[in-house]
Amino acid sequence: xxxxxxxxxxxxxxxxxxxxxxxxxxxxxxxxxxxxxxxxxxxxxxxxxxxxxxxxxxxxxxxxxxxxxxxxxxxxxxxxxxxxxxxxxxxxxxxxxxxxxxxxxxxxxxxxxxxxxxxxxx
Amino acid sequence: xxxxxxxxxxxxxxxxxxxxxxxxxxxxxxxxxxxxxxxxxxxxxxxxxxxxxxxxxxxxxxxxxxxxxxxxxxxxxxxxxxxxxxxxxxxxxxxxxxxxxxxxxxxxxxxxxxxxxxxxxxxxxxxxxxxxxxxxxxxxxxxxxxxxxxxxxxxxxxxxxxxxxxxxxxxxxxxxxxxxxxxxxxxxxxxxxxxxxxxxxxxxxxxxxxxxxxxxxxxxxxxxxxxxxxxxxxxxxxxxxxxxxxxxxxxxxxxxxxxxxxxxxxxxxxxxxxxxxxxxxxxxxxxxxxxxxxxxxxxxxxxxxxxxxxxxxxxxxxxxxxxxxxxxxxxxxxxxxxxxxxxxxxxxxxxxxxxxxxxxxxxxxxxxxxxxxxxxxxxxxxxxxxxxxxxxxxxxxxxxxxxxxxxxxxxxxxxxxxxxxxxxxxxxxxxxxxxxxxxxxxxxxxxxxxxxxxxxxxxxxxxxxxxxxxxxxxxxxxxxxxxxxxxxxxxxxxxxxxxxxxxxxxxxxxxxxxxxxxxxxxxxxxxxxxxxxxxxxxxxxxxxxxxxxxxxxxxxxxxxxxxxxxxxxxxxxxxxxxxxxxxxxxxxxxxxxxxxxxxxxxxxxxxxxxxxxxxxxxxxxxxxxxxxxxxxxxxxxxxxxxxxxxxxxxxxxxxxxxxxxxxxxxxxxxxxxxxxxxxxxxxxxxxxxxxxxxxxxxxxxxxxxxxxxxxxxxxxxxxxxxxxxxxxxxxxxxxxxxxxxxxxxxxxxxxxxxxxxxxxxxxxxxxxxxxxxxxxxxxxxxxxxxxxxxxxxxxxxxxxxxxxxxxxxxxxxxxxxxxxxxxxxxxxxxxxxxxxxxxxxxxxxxxx
Numbered sequence: 001x002x003x004x005x006x007x008x009x010x011x012x013x014x015x016x017x018x019x020x021x022x023x024x025x026x027x028x029x030x031x032x033x034x035x036x037x038x039x040x041x042x043x044x045x046x047x048x049x050x051x052x053x054x055x056x057x058x059x060x061x062x063x064x065x066x067x068x069x070x071x072x073x074x075x076x077x078x079x080x081x082x083x084x085x086x087x088x089x090x091x092x093x094x095x096x097x098x099x100x101x102x103x104x105x106x107x108x109x110x111x112x113x114x115x116x117x118x119x120x121x122x
Numbered sequence: 123x124x125x126x127x128x129x130x131x132x133x134x135x136x137x138x139x140x141x142x143x144x145x146x147x148x149x150x151x152x153x154x155x156x157x158x159x160x161x162x163x164x165x166x167x168x169x170x171x172x173x174x175x176x177x178x179x180x181x182x183x184x185x186x187x188x189x190x191x192x193x194x195x196x197x198x199x200x201x202x203x204x205x206x207x208x209x210x211x212x213x214x215x216x217x218x219x220x221x222x223x224x225x226x227x228x229x230x231x232x233x234x235x236x237x238x239x240x241x242x243x244x245x246x247x248x249x250x251x252x253x254x255x256x257x258x259x260x261x262x263x264x265x266x267x268x269x270x271x272x273x274x275x276x277x278x279x280x281x282x283x284x285x286x287x288x289x290x291x292x293x294x295x296x297x298x299x300x301x302x303x304x305x306x307x308x309x310x311x312x313x314x315x316x317x318x319x320x321x322x323x324x325x326x327x328x329x330x331x332x333x334x335x336x337x338x339x340x341x342x343x344x345x346x347x348x349x350x351x352x353x354x355x356x357x358x359x360x361x362x363x364x365x366x367x368x369x370x371x372x373x374x375x376x377x378x379x380x381x382x383x384x385x386x387x388x389x390x391x392x393x394x395x396x397x398x399x400x401x402x403x404x405x406x407x408x409x410x411x412x413x414x415x416x417x418x419x420x421x422x423x424x425x426x427x428x429x430x431x432x433x434x435x436x437x438x439x440x441x442x443x444x445x446x447x448x449x450x451x452x453x454x455x456x457x458x459x460x461x462x463x464x465x466x467x468x469x470x471x472x473x474x475x476x477x478x479x480x481x482x483x484x485x486x487x488x489x490x491x492x493x494x495x496x497x498x499x500x501x502x503x504x505x506x507x508x509x510x511x512x513x514x515x516x517x518x519x520x521x522x523x524x525x526x527x528x529x530x531x532x533x534x535x536x537x538x539x540x541x542x543x544x545x546x547x548x549x550x551x552x553x554x555x556x557x558x559x560x561x562x563x564x565x566x567x568x569x570x571x572x573x574x575x576x577x578x579x580x581x582x583x584x585x586x587x588x589x590x591x592x593x594x595x596x597x598x599x600x601x602x603x604x605x606x607x608x609x610x611x612x613x614x615x616x617x618x619x620x621x622x623x624x625x626x627x628x629x630x631x632x633x634x635x636x637x638x639x640x641x642x643x644x645x646x647x648x649x650x651x652x653x654x655x656x657x658x659x660x661x662x663x664x665x666x667x668x669x670x671x672x673x674x675x676x677x678x679x680x681x682x683x684x685x686x687x688x689x690x691x692x693x694x695x696x697x698x699x700x701x702x703x704x705x706x707x708x709x710x711x712x713x714x715x716x717x718x719x720x721x722x723x724x725x726x727x728x729x730x731x732x733x734x735x736x737x738x739x740x741x742x743x744x745x746x747x748x749x750x751x752x753x754x755x756x757x758x759x760x761x762x763x764x765x766x767x768x769x770x771x772x773x774x775x776x777x778x779x780x781x782x783x784x785x786x787x788x789x790x791x792x793x794x795x796x797x798x799x800x801x802x803x804x805x806x807x808x809x810x811x812x813x814x815x816x817x818x819x820x821x822x823x824x825x826x827x828x829x830x831x832x833x834x835x836x837x838x839x840x841x842x843x844x845x846x847x848x849x850x851x852x853x854x855x856x857x858x859x860x861x862x863x864x865x866x867x868x869x870x871x872x873x874x875x876x877x878x879x880x881x882x883x884x885x886x887x888x889x890x891x892x893x894x895x896x897x898x899x900x901x902x903x904x905x906x907x908x909x910x911x912x913x914x915x916x917x918x919x920x921x922x923x924x925x926x927x928x929x930x931x932x933x934x935x936x937x938x939x940x941x942x943x944x945x946x947x948x949x950x951x952x953x954x955x956x957x958x959x960x961x962x963x964x965x966x967x968x969x970x
Contacts, residue, residue: 004528005372083518
């Protein structure tokens with residue numbers, strides 16, 4: 001019996017950072033989490049420092065770590081960090097119900113062209 | 123419109139132009155093909171494996187292309203079906219309204235099930251449009267000549283032709299899509315789940331279909347689980363949930379798993395797959411190298427830190443090496459990779475309904491295919507992904523990386539369809555979403571140029587009489603000249619149905635006039651009709667064949683009337699043949715002349731006289747009078763004639779004739795001749811008029827040369843005389859003994875549970891391989907729970923149609939008032955058993 005196996009299992013491994021040479025960290029986080037954490041930290045700490053001063057930067061850093069940790073609860077091999085972030089940033093939009101009034105014509109129509117093969121295009 | 127909102131209607135499609143089967147966006151050109159349905163179920167594993175390999179090769183030939191596979195549904199054209207059925211019917215005199223009501227009832231019953239039929243299209247993105255092409259198009263718009271230039275189309279024509287040639291042969295058998303099909307696909311993609319109007323009868327053009335998309339709006343909510351689509355014209359709402367294929371376990375197709383994009387689901391589902399076909403020496407190999415390096419690096423890091431390497435990393439490395447080896451050195455159908463996204467769209471009138479169906483689909487996929495189907499966010503972009511030309515809604519998540527043979531094993535075109543879709547509605551399939559089953563018994567002759575012989579086999583209680591009676595009713599109702607041979611007699615109740623009574627006659631042979639079954643009169647002489655015989659020689663041959671057939675029938679009938687000790691007696695046979703040479707071989711001859719010829723045979727002496735006397739003795743039995751005397755023509759033009767032998771026991775074919783009673787001995791030639799009588803009647807009804815003959819207990823014809831010749835005649839004449847014949851029996855082994863497989867075009871097999879050998883014989887009738895587990899399917903047909911005393915209200919069959927499709931079906935003629943009651947052959951349950959009152963008469967007062 002032929003068993004057909006997907007290749008996905010090769011892509012399902014998590015690359016975790018165990019720590020610097022000679023020092024094994026007690027927690028093993030993916031490399032991506034450190035990268036995202038750095039970006040989020042910059043996004044939180046810099047505005048905090050500019051607006052509120054250094055006193056509050058510690059809280060901002062803590063918040064950044066928390067946000068990164070929460071973000072990575074949703075991250076898995078099928079949902080990489082990039083996808084989770086894009087979902088958070090773009091899926092909040094909503095469509096309002098259509099207003100009553102004259103209907104808008106289509107901005108772009110699909111043209112059906114006779115290809116000369118005798119097929120009936122109307 | 124604020125930044126918090128986004129209009130999401132069909133009015134900003136990227137698709138610009140459709141030319142033939144090509145679609146143009148600003149960026150690329152896609153060639154669309156229709157993939158016809160694939161006969162998948164009940165087929166042997168070997169040809170299915172070979173087919174998968176063929177399809178994998180075809181997909182491997184598309185290396186470097188992006189594919190968009192769309193499986194969508196169209197509403198079943200119920201009205202068109204009913205209209206066509208009306209056109210092929212011949213209403214009885216003054217019964218047009220009755221027939222119209224009958225067909226409207228069938229259409230209404232069909233519409234209640236919301237039937238749909240699926241079709242699959244494959245888009246191959248063959249070229250990116252160059253900057254010059256886009257500039258030319260923009261200039262054309264300025265000059266009021268919008269659209270792609272002829273030069274651009276000419277440049278890609280050769281490439282398109284190459285892909286068409288690759289996909290057309292056996293395997294995918296893809297055909298270039300028509301503009302109407304593309305317009306329909308666009309409508310179904312923009313209006314996911316919305317009920318389209320029944321346009322099929324009007325044969326709309328693509329612009330008409332596209333105009334329907336202008337009335338469709340979409341609404342999304344923040345981080346919603348569904349998208350709402352609204353048809354502004356009708357006010358209909360469709361709530362659509364988009365799911366995506368997640369982690370997949372290995373698929374063992376076809377031996378264990380069904381095709382993973384054609385799972386049997388109880389509701390219609392739209393499928394959209396956007397995949398890239400990666401050649402072995404391209405990005406796939408590089409990506410694999412990168413992954414292997416990462417895995418190796420992780421293993422090294424664990425070693426450096428003195429930590430045990432997790433087993434999954436070792437397995438991942440082995441697997442990466444294996445896949446890399448496959449990609450670099452394997453055959454094209456293994457080395458090519460398919461990377462992409464596979465989505466399902468499930469619609470319902472409410473959000474809760476859509477979520478419920480989504481949960482159902484996820485459960486079914488996990489249970490039956492071990493595939494994890496996920497319900498992500500970003501529902502609106504994912505819904506737009508279904509529309510040809512629109513971008514991929516979410517490029518980063520749920521990417522599936524498959525070898526091309528696993529992609530081929532998806533088989534989205536696997537269909538549960540069976541039947542001709544133009545005849546009477548007889549039931550529904552039990553797989554593939556309850557698709558309607560129509561059967562036109564004259565379809566094999568009128569369209570497929572094949573014989574109209576149908577086999578029907580089931581154990582007692584398996585529903586054979588119900589199905590045969592239903593077919594007789596439905597055909598007679600539409601004016602088909604129908605003759606039924608029902609020895610036991612219950613189908614005679616069809617004559618009591620008010621709509622059939624004026625056009626039905628019942629002929630009970632046990633009370634018929636002498637000569638009704640005179641064998642000489644049962645084989646008609648061929649008529650010298652130039653439409654039937656192209657030359658005098660052909661006519662002469664047919665006439666001589668009729669003479670031979672008549673003599674064989676008379677021989678067999680005489681041997682059946684003689685005591686069973688004479689079966690196989692060479693001397694008796696020799697004397698009989700000699701006598702038959704003396705009797706004129708024409709329709710007006712009689713068995714009395716055979717008796718006289720036997721007595722007068724020179725040199726026969728005692729044996730000849732003995733045979734004559736034995737035959738004369740048989741003639742004294744009351745029911746034997748049917749065979750003697752001048753052949754009596756049945757003078758009836760009734761649309762439905764039911765021939766019965768009620769009161770006469772059927773012969774036990776599994777015991778020797780020596781042990782039969784006299785009545786059983788008489789029943790055998792009566793059955794033979796009754797079958798002949800039914801067929802002979804059809805020759806008086808006009809050549810082109812549709813005719814149907816139903817022969818029950820046909821297994822009695824096994825072992826007699828005239829029996830075999832009857833089926834040869836039916837098969838030979840079914841096309842010339844537009845005659846459909848259903849041969850029914852309880853025992854497939856006896857039917858197989860008639861060696862009819864080459865002549866039969868349609869087969870029904872009902873419940874067979876008693877004997878595995880008989881089940882295997884039945885599978886041979888269906889041309890399904892034995893020993894692959896299908897015997898259990900026959901045993902499970904019409905299954906009734908032993909703890910349930912309610913009579914089973916339906917019957918199931920495995921049906922093979924004229925085109926070789928095999929499916930399990932459930933007979934459903936409940937839409938015909940009174941038909942099931944008329945066909946009920948079960949004895950009535952005693953009323954007392956239904957009563958829960960105490961029975962003091964039995965046990966005395968103390969038990970009240």
